Structures are given as structure tokens and as C-alpha cells.
Amino acid sequence: MFGIDLSPDALKFLLSRGPRWPQAVGNSSPFGDAHFDLVTSFDVLGQLPHQGDDELALGEMNRVLRPGGVLFLRVAAYEWLRSGHDEALQTKHRYALNELRSLVEGSGFHILRTTYANTLLLPLAALRRVVLKRVGLADSGSDVQPLPLGQIG
Numbered sequence: 654m655f656g657i658d659l660s661p662d663a664l665k666f667l668l669s670r671g672p673r674w675p676q677a678v679g680n681s682s683p684f685g686d687a688h689f690d691l692v693t694s695f696d697v698l699g700q701l702p703h704q705g706d707d708e709l710a711l712g713e714m715n716r717v718l719r720p721g722g723v724l725f726l727r728v729a730a731y732e733w734l735r736s737g738h739d740e741a742l743q744t745k746h747r748y749a750l751n752e753l754r755s756l757v758e759g760s761g762f763h764i765l766r767t768t769y770a771n772t773l774l775l776p777l778a779a780l781r782r783v784v785l786k787r788v789g790l791a792d793s794g795s796d797v798q799p800l801p802l803g804q805i806g
Contacts, residue, residue, distance in 0.1 A: 687719040695727045711760035
């Protein structure tokens with residue numbers, strides 16, 4: 654198993670658990686062409702800082718994936734669900750399924766399945782982030798807090 658991360662703090666933590674975590678961004682990994690049978694990306698595309706970075710990252714994922722390999726991709730859905738939690742995580746974009754499908758296919762992938770994974774939680778998220786927030790009954794912040802650097806590693 655290999656992984657990449659851009660954050661020096663995340664890498665410090667990961668490297669303390671094994672040496673297979675190079676520092677890289679999603680669009681320039683240190684791996685050769687057709688290197689992996691499986692590539693996973695969980696909540697990364699929407700965090701990338703510049704417009705078009707998601708396309709570059711998907712192109713890189715396609716490059717390192719062997720023919721017949723599988724990309725397992727997860728992103729935050731629905732821009733209208735944006736909240737203080739997205740601000741805390743510095744989420745740049747949330748995707749609609751048709752938008753993501755077009756982006757993935759445009760990067761050369763053949764899609765086997767697409768779905769909104771948390772469909773059962775959607776009514777609760779919508780109630781909290783849209784309805785209750787508007788009437789002042791829901792906190793618009795996040796419970797995500799940075800770790801003090803001394804606690805990493």
C-alpha cells in the first residue's frame with residue numbers, strides 16, 4: 654500500500670507508521686505509468702486549491718492506474734450543502750453527480766457505478782445545514798480543530 658499527501662504535518666504522522674508515504678500533490682505523483690491496480694481518493698478533489706486541479710489530479714490517477722484497474726473516488730456532494738464545516742476544512746468545491754461523472758469520463762475513465770453514498774443521511778444534513786441554520790437553530794461552524802503540532806507523530 655502506498656499513499657501521497659501534500660501536508661507536511663500529515664506526512665510526519667504517516668511516516669511514523671511506515672516509509673511508504675511520499676509528499677506530492679494529486680497531479681504529480683512519483684509513481685510510474687500503469688503502476689497500480691486500485692487508486693482511491695477520498696474527499697481530495699474538492700480540497701484542491703485551484704480551478705482545474707481536479708482535472709489534473711484525475712489525469713494523474715488515470716496515468717498511474719493499470720488498464721482494467723479501478724478508481725474508487727469520493728467527494729463532497731451538493732454545493733448547496735456548503736457549511737462552516739467546509740470552511741474549516743477549506744473545501745473549495747462540492748460536486749453534483751452529473752458534474753463529477755462528466756469530469757471523470759473526460760479524464761479517460763469508464764464509469765462502472767456512480768451513487769450518492771450518504772443518501773440516507775441527506776435529509777438530516779439538509780435539515781441542519783439549510784433549514785435550521787436559516788432560523789438560527791444550528792451552529793454554522795465545525796467541530797474540526799487543528800491538532801497542536803506537538804501531538805503529531
